[in-house]
Amino acid sequence: MNISTLITLFLLMASPKPAFIDSPLVKEGATLQKLAGEFAFTEGPISDAEGNVYFTDQPNDRIMKWGIDQTLSTYMQPSGRANGMFMDSKGSLWVCADEKNELWKIDKNKKVTVLLTEYNGQLLNGPNDVWVMPNGSAFFTDPFYARPWWNRKDMKQDVQGVYFLSKNHKTLTRVVDDMKQPNGIIGTADGKKLYVADIGAGKTYVFDIDAKGKLSNRKLFCEKGSDGMTLDTKGNVYLTHGDGVTVYSPEGEKLLNIPTGEGWTANVCFGGKNHSTLFITASKGLYALEMNVQGIKP
Structure with a gap:
């Protein structure tokens, strides 16, 4: 055996191999797969009814698409500095457009409608994450993160709210005004419960929602904040943070942590043909993990 062969074998043995994630939620033998990594910072993944996944590369001002045919393409550029997104039941993409602190709706023909940019006559802090109810109304978080593309350094709203x-789409109401820095947000498929992460306080809360969008029965769900969130059809809640993706049962019991090995894990969604692939945006990469559970289809 020559020296080059010995070196090759040594490197193969020394190279870290993806670890199997042992959990009933994860497909047996599945490992976290890096699908792509040529981005500046990934955020906002969401899937359409077919399972195609859309996500943002905010510093490069673009929305990307990972197709069910395993191909990557640019869906829209420029994209209003898109951040968090959600796909409604009609196939329209709701976008927190951070460039001008707007909330957008993009239809299937890529027609952009600016839904709002102000509250009480003042510029919003910066819509960050959005969830659309089954009836077409929506909740979104509005924390303040100063952006290099802004010409201001202070927030115009008196609080960071929800x-x-x-x-x-004509009436905007502030429904939460006492969180430190609300960020991730997601609701149940029946439109009856809303999860909101106060990433600044390191906590996530759950609310009841009535037919008119009024929140009540606020409860502490878990002692962990989150950048982005999703749910599976069993009601498990997926939170993202510096330590990857952490999954909690509907009762708030920690079930699983999925480390990404990245400095920051921003967001997560289900997609793929059966909506049983967990897609994770983490720093400069897009990752995927095959699951035994499914996400909620738009």
């Missing part, structure tokens, strides 16, 4: 946009 807002409700009515079904006709």
